[in-house]
Amino acid sequence: MTGLLTWEGVLALMLGGLYGSMFGAIPGLTATLAVALFIPIAFFLDPAIALPAIIAISSVAIYAGDVGSTIAKIPGTPASAAYLEELFSLARRRGTLFGLGLSAMGSAVGGIIGTLLLIGGAAGVVTIAKQFSSFEYFWIAVLGLTAGIFASRGSPLKSLASLLLGLLFATVGVDPTLGFPRFHFDSPDLLGGLNYIVAMIGLFGFSEVLEYAYQSQSPKEPPVQTEEHGRSRLFFLQPLRLIFKRKLLVLRSSLVGVLVGFLPGAGADIGAWVSSSLQKMRQRGTNQEDGEEDVVLSGTSSNNAAVASAWIPALSLGLPGDTITAIVLGVFLMKGITPGPLLFEQQPGLIYSLYATFLIANLVLLPFYGFLTARLAARLVRIKFPILMTAISMICIVGAYTINNSLFDVWVMVAMGLIAFILRRGGFPLAQVVLGMVLGPILEQNFMVSAIKSRWEMWSFFDRPIAIALAVLTIAIIIMGVRAHRRARAL
Amino acid sequence: MSILPRNQLKLILLFLVGCFLAACQTGDASKNYPTKPLTYLVPWSPGGMTDGTSRFMATVLQEAIGKPVNVINRTGGGGVVGHLALSQARPDGYTVGAVTVEITMLRHMGLTDLSYQDYTPLALLINNPAAVTVRTDAPWNSLEELLESIRQNPGMHQASGTARGGIWDLARLGFLQAANLTDSDMPWVPSQGAAPALQELIAGGVDVVTASLPEVDGLRQAGQVKTLAIMADQRSTKYPNVPTLKELGVDWSIGGWVSICAPRGVPDAVLVKLQSAVETAANNESFIEALQNAGSTRQVLFASELEEFMARQDEVNGKLMKEAGIAQ
């Protein structure tokens, strides 16, 4: 596999990175969709070219989810929603370039640590992944939700209410395990459920437009920092210096990302939520502005570390975790490459080139496209607010519409915007609604599957070693969260 | 509007007229079909078997019909949303879509009134038989041994593969019936799809997975699972070593199939052209090769043959679901 060094390989990486940054940054487009559009091409390409392109798409897209957060408080992925407030405020305080620089450099370092951990510990991760049954997935979802309760600055009770609301939205439509239709009010569109990406566009994007229309026309945010000089210093050097200073934090967050990253579908999201929530709890009661950098760093390094980890079950067990790795597996099987534990012995060349691609994607592509998008974003934030808001309202419509080519989703988007408007007035956080919608199906399905499998013997939820460990971890987070909240209140 | 200066008002009017003209330029043209790109609706999410097959089909159909064919995923509701969208699309030949085995099941579950009769059948593309798959370290090396074990410990072995009442659940039900066993002898553990069910299988949560061969092939090649039999009439050309249920004395076959259909009521002049393009595409060499590479079992039936096939499936599946108490 020397395909990486050919010009086709380089071109595939570059195009993959470009597509990744666009799909990540535009609300409504996802890395999964980007890879799916790539399927008809991917199956006719040499895997040495197809796989690097897929890696480039997924590595850059998850960073690009932060671009919308800094421009207009619209996170591109549920993972970005975990540290949305912090990143937005940071970018306003110290400049867009620094904010996105911290996000890109944090992602890159997290991705590299994640890849290195995989190179060293793939066997360990495989052993853990093989143990994961519905009980463990259930507990991981509980862990993510618990982290969500304590991730908000305000009252834990209200953040629980937002979470419950999100979980409730997730139950709309046909119950995917039992096939029973719920809360559809005889509408075939509601039978399909509420899409969390559409909800995100409404909750964060459209609600900003509403908020702006409702309040006086003066922008309520602090003025944007102008950054005419030392762009690359702001984007590369300062964030890297900070990361070096906080190396333990970054290492720990990346480790969390790797450990939960192989959860199909939501690994990167849970990683980002758990590690940024842990960081927020540690900072309760201290000056919040100082801690913003750390929260962003912990979230962003964690979600990129998870990207690499998601490949492990596919490579080592032949088990497709999510859509992207399912396509990867399809490419493998088609080309006669056998996944499994033996893959590491039989095709060391392939494995090494995959590792190398992950490293290149994080070392070269992410900083490169990150810098380009950050420069663009820095221009966009200087556009006058009413203009930006008009454009955003149009992009929100297109984003909501394209995700499933359904006009009904535009309705959902508007409804979510109004719900966000009401929730804000009551001091209820928004990001938790999205977390609830993402984790709700995972939580419920794995609970039902476990219960049916064990014939409703509830002790079986505490019967397996990893399940017990995750349950204990959940209780630890609750104790930590409550104590941090008390500490903050005492001040 | 009086607050606006006059020249700016003109500008806006000009813009509005422009918008309107842009909207009007899509006139009707059924004579020289096709004049614009086609839309290919897929009722399942990107990356799955239906999506992959349909995307391959779209690329070759594009060649055959001479206009771009854009794949669009309309997912949700266990397939209801996408199937409904296709049946409600304008029957002008510019919207085609994937119709899958679920069309013969959803209405029996009471989820929708849609049936196969709401479509103009064009071609059946693939029909992947269900397979009986167990862990590699499971004590059974043949189907007989597994059946014997189920008979001796009824209810102890659990199977999974998709949601309750889904196609692989039907596969299990029919298999148990044909082997003179009942629903409760090997209960169903619902899952979100084949991949989570396989994860359960290797983690030891369930004992049998009844998903199709291509879906379990990754794990099979990785040496994590073994397939005891497929539920087909003939052995698969790609996996010639796996016996069929019929060979083993269990008279049952079932598969997950994907077809391409149009809404009901496509005008004849258009349908003739569309049908011939679909037939050319379905027989395209590179399409056949792509399907083979993806591990799918190709089964081709056109127009009225496809309609008969769907009617038969509808009857068999409906009966099975009623007996199992899944149907309403």
Add this chain to the structure above:
Amino acid sequence: MMLNLAKMKSRNTLAGLLLVFLGAGIFMMARSFPSLPEGHPGPGLFPGILGIGLLINGAVLLLFPGNKDHEADTEIKTESRALPLLAGVVLIILFPFLQPFLGTYPSLGLVGIGVGFTLRLQPLMVIVTVVATLSLIYLAFNLMLGLPL
């Protein structure tokens, strides 16, 4: 920044009431869902639990609306204009009605013009903004990503 206590209390009471009603409603609906064979809870289990959770959550807010724990950590200004808000919602809702007749781009353009005026942009700026956004969307979706609208 912070709301005064009386206002916070009234808002929390209202929020609590809404949550109690929502929770109770969901719980009642969930009870009508069928259960699994042998009396095990079925599809109604999860929504039922969520309903109870929302109910308790709302009840706590109702009982202790002035608790320091439930401070609304928001930066809501008092000066507000409800009309533009309504206009914004109505305009976006227009899109699903216009799109089947006019197509995606023209209807998007019309909605954009409306939103621009609602946000008190200069007419010339409205057109520049709408045209620029439309071309950007066309460039990104149709040309680069191959997702025709």
